[in-house]
Amino acid sequence: MMGRDGQERRAEEDPVRGEPGPVLSFENLGFAYGKRKENPVLNGASGAVEPGSWVSLIGPNGCGKSTLIKLLGGLLKPQTGRIWIGGEELTPLSAYRLRRSIGMVFQNPENQFIGATVEEDIAFGLEGQCLPRCEMRSRVKEYAGRLGLTELLHKHPGELSGGQKQRVAIASVLAMQPKVVIFDEASSMLDEKARRELLGLLKEMRTDGNYTLLSITHDAEEVLQSDRVLVLDGGVIREDLRPEELFARPELLTACRLALPFRIQMQQALADYGIRLSGSLKDGSLEEIICPLFSKR
Amino acid sequence: MKNRLLIGRVIDTGSWVHALDPRAKLTAMLVYAAAIILLRSWPALLLAALFSLAVMAATRISYKFYAKAAKPLRLLMLFIFILQCLTVSQGRVLLQAGPLAVSAGGLSAGGLAVVRMALFISFTALLTFTTTPGRLNQGLDGMLKPFARLRLPVHRLTLMAGLALRFIPTILEESQKILKAQAARGADLRELRLRDKGKMLISLLVPVTVGAFRRAEELVTSMEARGFVVDAPRTEYYEPSWGAKETGFVGLHLLLLAAVLWLL
Numbered sequence: 346m347m348g349r350d351g352q353e354r355r356a357e358e359d360p361v362r363g364e365p366g367p368v369l370s371f372e373n374l375g376f377a378y379g380k381r382k383e384n385p386v387l388n389g390a391s392g393a394v395e396p397g398s399w400v401s402l403i404g405p406n407g408c409g410k411s412t413l414i415k416l417l418g419g420l421l422k423p424q425t426g427r428i429w430i431g432g433e434e435l436t437p438l439s440a441y442r443l444r445r446s447i448g449m450v451f452q453n454p455e456n457q458f459i460g461a462t463v464e465e466d467i468a469f470g471l472e473g474q475c476l477p478r479c480e481m482r483s484r485v486k487e488y489a490g491r492l493g494l495t496e497l498l499h500k501h502p503g504e505l506s507g508g509q510k511q512r513v514a515i516a517s518v519l520a521m522q523p524k525v526v527i528f529d530e531a532s533s534m535l536d537e538k539a540r541r542e543l544l545g546l547l548k549e550m551r552t553d554g555n556y557t558l559l560s561i562t563h564d565a566e567e568v569l570q571s572d573r574v575l576v577l578d579g580g581v582i583r584e585d586l587r588p589e590e591l592f593a594r595p596e597l598l599t600a601c602r603l604a605l606p607f608r609i610q611m612q613q614a615l616a617d618y619g620i621r622l623s624g625s626l627k628d629g630s631l632e633e634i635i636c637p638l639f640s641k642r
Numbered sequence: 643m644k645n646r647l648l649i650g651r652v653i654d655t656g657s658w659v660h661a662l663d664p665r666a667k668l669t670a671m672l673v674y675a676a677a678i679i680l681l682r683s684w685p686a687l688l689l690a691a692l693f694s695l696a697v698m699a700a701t702r703i704s705y706k707f708y709a710k711a712a713k714p715l716r717l718l719m720l721f722i723f724i725l726q727c728l729t730v731s732q733g734r735v736l737l738q739a740g741p742l743a744v745s746a747g748g749l750s751a752g753g754l755a756v757v758r759m760a761l762f763i764s765f766t767a768l769l770t771f772t773t774t775p776g777r778l779n780q781g782l783d784g785m786l787k788p789f790a791r792l793r794l795p796v797h798r799l800t801l802m803a804g805l806a807l808r809f810i811p812t813i814l815e816e817s818q819k820i821l822k823a824q825a826a827r828g829a830d831l832r833e834l835r836l837r838d839k840g841k842m843l844i845s846l847l848v849p850v851t852v853g854a855f856r857r858a859e860e861l862v863t864s865m866e867a868r869g870f871v872v873d874a875p876r877t878e879y880y881e882p883s884w885g886a887k888e889t890g891f892v893g894l895h896l897l898l899l900a901a902v903l904w905l906l
Contacts (some may be wrong), residue, residue, distance in 0.1 A: 462776065
């Protein structure tokens, strides 16, 4: 659905080495707000995100997740350490240009609605990119179509639901055609239905292969679906592991206030009865995995 | 929501007035305002009223909406009417009660003032009914462009105006939520005496102001994340298009102004 020029874009990410390096990497990042220098939010965080992957960033409240992604998006300037986007270092000089390859979706859908209508909101970022009018029109049409907003283009934000507003925010960001899309707890203010919709959208974007996703989340189901998990704690990236590994470590889960996803709870309950499930629980519905167990007997 | 504001709300009927360049509509409104302010007689008012009704009909928006736009000011209109009736003394005295007298001239002046005001408000609502705030902003930007030479930060001003309009309904909704939360804790505004009501409004003002600042900060973050830099060059999403229709629309309003001046 979201395919298009994926191959070319991958190729141009790292023309020198021929094979894609990390699309986003950071080293030894340090940051403190205001005068609290002795108590920094980030204190030597390092990590990397591979192109086309979906990475969850988790950690306890107030551990600096939002600060980290604001640094990565060039919205804040790190006090120590360096950031590379697509192989190029993020500096005050390059920030304006590099910021274009990073899209950010925030928590509160109301407060990131800039335009007075859906159409104007999607166009806002495009106007800043100085695109010609016909290109803007075609992109507004294209991305509104992809996110099912075509009927709502002339609506005022007051007439939309939270989930619809969040879809507008995503459409606005995707219309700018970023390589990396960062979600800052984008699902936390949504109801269950809108949350599932958002998760479906993330899955679609991963399948599409054109986007690298970095998502701050407290939603265990979302973490389970991602490719890698970065655990931020005490100002550093404490762990970089696969979601299955994370859910096998209860002490990490407690530290990050994360509950086990239902599928894993089910798996463990079955294991207590001596039933081992084959394969990962990540894909397919529960029924698809459990039904064969019955047919075997 | 019952009292969703009409400000900034577009009623899209796809008429030719909707499609006009916003600069033409803004100019026409200024000319119309001049005509309404200058007119002094009933024949001129009748002409202006017929003209307004005709243009309103051209937008294909129901008259109901225009009436609704003027409704919030009905008390002010009543006040102006009474004031005019009592202060203007011309012609035959119709009613005398002690020191107060209502003359034929006063009645006429009061009626004139009220109808003028109602016409003015409902007619200018046409501007926001037929133009999306973004286009309106862009039109304003285009009209103020000459002032940019005088180092007036036109872009910033229109951006500010646009964002302020955008957040009026949001902040109203938030204040209602806070009012309800306070009512739920036993401080219902409706049951209080006037003095306590005043105090209560102050306790409403603080959280709403804090909330507005928080919103503003988040909004700025997301604007920056979408590549917004103050005073950086931008392209315009809506196409400015001044054609024969625009000239005609402004011309019609100029004719009205001329007729009003003649009938004065």
